[in-house]
Structure formats: structure tokens, C-alpha cells
Amino acid sequence: MSNSRFPISLHILTLLNEAKGGVVPSEYLAGSININPVLVRKEIMNLRKHGFVGSKEGKGGGSFLAKSAADINLGEVYKSVRGSNVLGQSKNEPNPKCPIGRQINQHLDALYSDAENALIANLSKQTLADFASKFE
């Protein structure tokens, strides 16, 4: 996964939650996160695809939370942005002539998915509302 998609998405969601359903332009979001607005819009596309946010084109447009913050759990957000596994890719090709190399990727994959499930379970204990409530 791109190394900062999760924090960016969570930052966006927190800002949208703060806006209480109001429509927020990507320029503003980008200003708070301090990244390029195009990246924000790309991230929003993904959040929209997963039903977390909606957006409105044209003047006065922007994006907004599409469901209640209490109904968005952080595990789901994580899953929506996760590309590869947390522990590293298995895309390298170990030597098939080596008895260990030949089998390791399958064992690594099993290990990864189990560990990642534990991570997701932990994140899922918290909703966006919980997270946002920590801000003063």
C-alpha cells in the first residue's frame, strides 16, 4: 500500500465529520493535510467507491460524509485503502529449486493474512466517531 493512504483517508474523514455533513472542497482538505489537492481527490474517489463519502461537482461543490461517523469503523477504512499486505509483499520469486524457497510464499501468505486480520480486528474496535471525539 502506498505508505500514507490510510492516514490521508482518516484525515479526510475526520475533517468531513467536523463539517457535520457540509460540503468541503478538496482544496481545503489538502490545505489541512498539507498535500496536493489532486491526491486528495484521488483518495476521495476511493472513499466514495466504498460508500464513505459523497461528492458534488461544480461551484460550491466538494465532498461530504455519506454515512454517520458512528457507522464507519476504522477497520473498514483500512481495508478500503490497503493494497498489498502489511508485512511486505510476496511478489519476489524465491528459487523454485530450493525446498524452502519453493514453499515459503504460501506459508508467508498464511501468516500475513492471519496477522492482518488481527490488525483489522483491532482497528474495527473504533469508529470514526470515536476517533473524532478525541480532538478538542
Add this chain to the structure above:
Amino acid sequence: MSNSRFPISLHILTLLNEAKGGVVPSEYLAGSININPVLVRKEIMNLRKHGFVGSKEGKGGGSFLAKSAADINLGEVYKSVRGSNVLGQSKNEPNPKCPIGRQINQHLDALYSDAENALIANLSKQTLADFASKFE
């Protein structure tokens, strides 16, 4: 963290375990993993620093497991190679003038360390001996 340090380290440890205390040169390890021997040696330096392996210079040299496979748990291995957090860095600088931006990194850090602990706890349920026993 470099995206593949964990799988590389685990691959090395598995091979050394297979060698049953014998000394294995980095060239051989690199051949099984299918990466450059210099990378293997760097990874071994780290494993050695953490007491998992030992190495021997000179002709007939190489590396070997420094403790019993049953005494190496995968959570420790993960911790030894982990650079940044699993969920992404907090190294970007959100806008300090934004009330959300100003506080988000501290909340993200708390979230990360909690989630990462869950991941480590999961990995720690398994030792190198357990992992290696899955190979036929």
C-alpha cells in the same frame, strides 16, 4: 520499513534452521531467496545485532542460528526489522493552523501503536520452529 525486510529475515531464519546449526554462506541464502547477497548480509547484520544469528568470517564462514528455533518468536523478528509503523508514516506535516491538522498526528500515533501491538501479539503466537514445521 523496507517492504520486504520481514519476509527476507524470516526466509533466512528458516534456511538457517534447516541447516541445523550448520554454517551457511550468504551466497547460498541469496540463491534461495533470489536477491543480492549483499542485501542478505545486511539483513544478517541486523539479525545478529538482535541475537538471532551468529556469523563466522573467512573461508568456510557464513551464518548460523544463535538460539533455538523454539526460542525465536515471530513477533520479535518483526520488531527487529520494523522501521516505521505498519499503517503509514506520520512524517508529513499537517497544517498547524487547522484544529484537526494540529492534533491528528498524536491521535494517529496512538492508534498505530495500539494496532501494531495487536499485530505483534498475533505474530508472537508463533515461533520459528512452528513456522519451519510447516515445510515438507
Add this chain to the structure above:
DNA sequence: TATAACTGTAACAAAATATATTACAATATA
């Protein structure tokens, strides 16, 4: 209906990171 403020999206550029390569001194073995 013209203008302005947006999104959506592509194409490209730049920066950062990861990986590979080369080289060689130091060390140990036979």
C-alpha cells in the same frame, strides 16, 4: 447566459525509497 468555483481524470515530472552491483579490505581455513 456568462463567469467562477469546483470535480474528475490523464499525463507527466520530481522526489524518495528500495534493490542491485561493484569493489575491496579484513579474516579465517587448508
Add this chain to the structure above:
DNA sequence: TATATTGTAATATATTTTGTTACAGTTATA
């Protein structure tokens, strides 16, 4: 002494991430 190996630095290459520019399409509103 010749050989195999580690340790390590320096550098190159590849890959990934992030940023930038550009612009067509959409909507609000003066």
C-alpha cells in the same frame, strides 16, 4: 600462500510515491 568468505562503503538502477500541470465537464449564481 591461495581461496572462500564476511563486512562495508560507494554508487547505480529500478520502483514507488508524491507532486504538478492541464483541461474538459459540471453546477451555482450574478
